[in-house]
Amino acid sequence: GAVVSQHPSRVICKSGTSVKIECRSLDFQATTMFWYRQFPKQSLMLMATSNEGSKATYEQGVEKDKFLINHASLTLSTLTVTSAHPEDSSFYICSASQGGAGEKLFFGSGTQLSVL
Amino acid sequence: GDSVTQMEGPVTLSEEAFLTINCTYTATGYPSLFWYVQYPGEGLQLLLKATKADDKGSNKGFEATYRKETTSFHLEKGSVQVSDSAVYFCALSDWYGGATNKLIFGTGTLLAVQP
Numbered sequence: 759g760a761v762v763s764q765h766p767s768r769v770i771c772k773s774g775t776s777v778k779i780e781c782r783s784l785d786f787q788a789t790t791m792f793w794y795r796q797f798p799k800q801s802l803m804l805m806a807t808s809n810e811g812s813k814a815t816y817e818q819g820v821e822k823d824k825f826l827i828n829h830a831s832l833t834l835s836t837l838t839v840t841s842a843h844p845e846d847s848s849f850y851i852c853s854a855s856q857g858g859a860g861e862k863l864f865f866g867s868g869t870q871l872s873v874l
Numbered sequence: 875g876d877s878v879t880q881m882e883g884p885v886t887l888s889e890e891a892f893l894t895i896n897c898t899y900t901a902t903g904y905p906s907l908f909w910y911v912q913y914p915g916e917g918l919q920l921l922l923k924a925t926k927a928d929d930k931g932s933n934k935g936f937e938a939t940y941r942k943e944t945t946s947f948h949l950e951k952g953s954v955q956v957s958d959s960a961v962y963f964c965a966l967s968d969w970y971g972g973a974t975n976k977l978i979f980g981t982g983t984l985l986a987v988q989p
Contacts, residue, residue, distance in 0.1 A: 767915075804977070865919070867916050
């Protein structure tokens with residue numbers, strides 16, 4: 759099946775620094791990518807939907823200026839957590855779509871962010 | 875809004891035991907329902923799906939039936955193996971505003987199968 763590569767898998771950073779997470783579709787072109795976050799014992803929550811070449815659509819309650827999403831090409835989307843704080847510590851996961859949802863969504867392996 | 879509730883884990887079973895992971899949902903429309911599995915160190919993978927009431931999704935010995943009357947989509951397997959140890963996510967997909975088709979996930983249930 760299709761492969762989505764997400765890096766890094768784990769990152770520890772100091773409070774106030776910025777962290778960039780990359781999501782690449784390795785063998786297909788993804789017109790749409792999704793970014794999720796998950797707190798312990800909670801659901802995977804959709805943060806934003808990004809379409810190649812246009813601005814991301816953020817879910818209610820997600821700060822656009824804190825979570826910068828760039829989808830510059832059909833195979834790469836990045837999530838930058840700016841001025842990270844301990845409350846941003848979470849598991850972030852991306853998915854890439856070949857069109858439609860569910861059966862044509864392919865997920866990265868996730869990034870565990872810990873902000874000290 | 876739409877939501878998915880699934881049983882908390884971890885679920886610990888012996889090999890060849892029967893597995894049930896409960897999942898219920900609330901939705902305003904007629905969603906499609908999915909089970910995803912995440913093996914250690916890997917991304918989520920689609921395990922099975924059902925797109926309408928009474929549909930049964932099945933794959934790798936796992937089954938789930940879309941029950942509209944009970945708003946449920948419980949995952950079952952008759953005889954689990956150690957290799958089934960993973961996190962299982964129940965999810966629904968619905969149309970929102972006619973423009974976005976996105977997934978709503980449950981919390982995930984960790985399954986640990988012991989030899």
